[in-house]
Amino acid sequence: MGTKIMDARVIVTCPGRNFVTLKITTTDGIYGIGDGTLNGRELAVVAYLQEHVIPCLIGRDADRIEDTWQYLYRGAYWRRGPVTMSAIAAVDVALWDIKAKRAGMPLYQLLGGRCREGVTVYAHANGHEVSELLESVAKQQELGYRAIRVQAAVPGVADAYGVPHGDKPYEPADGDLPREEVWDTAKYLRFMPKLMDAVRSKFGFDLALLHDGHHRMTPIEAAALGKSLEEFQPFWLEDLTPAENQEAFRLIRQHTTAPLAVGEVFNSIFDCKQLISEQLIDYIRATVVHAGGITHLRRIASFADLYGVKTGCHGATDLSPVCMGAALHFDVSVPNFGIQEHMPHSSSTDEVFPHAYTFAGGMMDSGEVAGHGVDIDEKLAAKFPYKRAYLPVCRLADGTLHSW
Missing domain, CATH: 3.20.20.120 (Enolase-like C-terminal domain)
Structure with a gap:
C-alpha cells in the first residue's frame, strides 16, 4: 500500500485577487498543493471541498491518482460543472505534486x-x-x-x-x-x-x-x-x-x-x-x-x-x-x-x-x-483575506442581457 492522505486543508487568499488552494499532506510528511480558483464563485468551491470532498480523502492512498479522480467524478451522482470540476482539479494537481516530489522529479517527467x-x-x-x-x-x-x-x-x-x-x-x-x-x-x-x-x-x-x-x-x-x-x-x-x-x-x-x-x-x-x-x-x-x-x-x-x-x-x-x-x-x-x-x-x-x-x-x-514547482507561503497568504469580487455583466443598448 502507498502513502495515505493524512490531512487536507483549503487556503483562501487575496493578494490583489482571490485564490483557492488545496493543501494535501500524506503520512510520510510530503505535501502537495492544487488550485481550485473559480473567478467570482470562489467560496462555492471552498464549500464543496470542505463539506463534500475532504472528508472522503482522509485515509485514501495518495498514489492512486486516477482512482481518486474517478471516485470524485463518478462517485458523485451530480457530475461536471465548474464547481465540481475545479474542486476535483485541486485534488488532482495536489496528488500529482506529491507523486512527483516522492519520485524526486519535476512533474513533466x-x-x-x-x-x-x-x-x-x-x-x-x-x-x-x-x-x-x-x-x-x-x-x-x-x-x-x-x-x-x-x-x-x-x-x-x-x-x-x-x-x-x-x-x-x-x-x-x-x-x-x-x-x-x-x-x-x-x-x-x-x-x-x-x-x-x-x-x-x-x-x-x-x-x-x-x-x-x-x-x-x-x-x-x-x-x-x-x-x-x-x-x-x-x-x-x-x-x-x-x-x-x-x-x-x-x-x-x-x-x-x-x-x-x-x-x-x-x-x-x-x-x-x-x-x-x-x-x-x-x-x-x-x-x-x-x-x-x-x-x-x-x-x-x-x-x-x-x-x-x-x-x-x-x-x-x-x-x-x-x-x-x-x-x-x-x-x-x-x-x-x-x-x-x-x-x-x-x-x-x-x-x-x-x-x-x-x-x-x-x-x-x-x-x-x-513536483510542479509552486509553493504557498501560508503566513503571508493569511495577510490577504478574501474580498468578494464579481465579474461584470453585459447588456445591449436596449437593456437586453447579453453574454459578457
Whole structure:
C-alpha cells in the first residue's frame, strides 16, 4: 500500500485577487498543493471541498491518482460543472505534486518527459485608442513576446472586453457586486478590421496575432468577423460565440479559414467532443483548474490530437500560479501543444506563491524542481483575506442581457 492522505486543508487568499488552494499532506510528511480558483464563485468551491470532498480523502492512498479522480467524478451522482470540476482539479494537481516530489522529479517527467524545450506563450496588449494599443504591442515585443493578443476600446461603445478602466492593469473581477457594461456588436464588427489592419501595418506579419471575441457574437456574426479578418492572418480568433451549442461552429467554419479557439469555460471532454471530432476548432482552451486537473486535461488533449486540434490553455490572472505551474508541465509534455496564455501575476501574488517557472524570450519553462514547482507561503497568504469580487455583466443598448 502507498502513502495515505493524512490531512487536507483549503487556503483562501487575496493578494490583489482571490485564490483557492488545496493543501494535501500524506503520512510520510510530503505535501502537495492544487488550485481550485473559480473567478467570482470562489467560496462555492471552498464549500464543496470542505463539506463534500475532504472528508472522503482522509485515509485514501495518495498514489492512486486516477482512482481518486474517478471516485470524485463518478462517485458523485451530480457530475461536471465548474464547481465540481475545479474542486476535483485541486485534488488532482495536489496528488500529482506529491507523486512527483516522492519520485524526486519535476512533474513533466512523470507525464512522459519533454516534447519541446520550452513553452511558447502569448501576452495581452490593449488600449483605449488604437494608438495606445500599438504602444502596448510594442512594449510586449520588447519584453520578448512573439505572440500577442490585441484588444481595444470600440468607438462609440462605453465598455470593451480586455480593456482596463483607467490606468490600472486589466482585472475584470472588480466589483463587490457585478458592474454592468453596455455592448454593441455591429460597431465592434465594423471596427475590428481597422484595428487588425493598424497592427499589421505597423508590425508586419511575423507577429502571431490573437483576438478574443469573448462569446459576444451570434454564429453568423462570428462568421462575418472571421471572413473580414482573414487577410490579416490571425493566429486564432477566440470564443467568438457561446459554445453550449457546439454545432454553431459549423456555420462559422463554413465561412472562414481563420483558426478558431474556444474552451476556457469548459469543464469536461463532453463540452468539446463534437467541436473536436468534427474539426470545428483548431485550438482547445480548457485549462487545468476548470477541466478537472491534469488527469482529465490529458484525456482532452489526447482526444484532440486524433483530429489535429492543438492545446491553447487559458492562463489569465484568475488562475493562481499553482495552476500556471501545473499547466507548464502539461504544456511541455503534451505532443499537440499549441500555445499558452500568459498574464503575469502581481508581485504580491508571486510572493505568496513562490515558484520555479520562468519567462524569457517569449517562452516559459516549468523549472526542474521536484513536483510542479509552486509553493504557498501560508503566513503571508493569511495577510490577504478574501474580498468578494464579481465579474461584470453585459447588456445591449436596449437593456437586453447579453453574454459578457
